[in-house]
Amino acid sequence: MNENVHENAYRLVLNEACSELSKISQTFEQLCAEKYRLERLIEVLKPHVEQSGKVAGDKHIKRAVHLPRCIVVTRLTVL
Numbered sequence: 001m002n003e004n005v006h007e008n009a010y011r012l013v014l015n016e017a018c019s020e021l022s023k024i025s026q027t028f029e030q031l032c033a034e035k036y037r038l039e040r041l042i043e044v045l046k047p048h049v050e051q052s053g054k055v056a057g058d059k060h061i062k063r064a065v066h067l068p069r070c071i072v073v074t075r076l077t078v079l
């Protein structure tokens with residue numbers, strides 16, 4: 001009977017660990033998808049920001065980009 005109690009406890013812990021790992025995996029996949037979308041957005045916006053962005057004395061670039069139905073205001077710090 002003692003072995004059966006330990007077996008049930010191990011099974012419960014294994015099921016909880018698998019459930020948590022599944023949630024972590026789903027979150028990771030969502031973050032990867034968001035990273036991909038942001039990388040594509042950066043590729044689209046980069047030429048617009050580079051065209052007229054100027055470095056001020058305080059090493060900040062301030063730029064507003066007007067795209068169809070979208071205004072993107074960026075503030076980048078140059079290190």
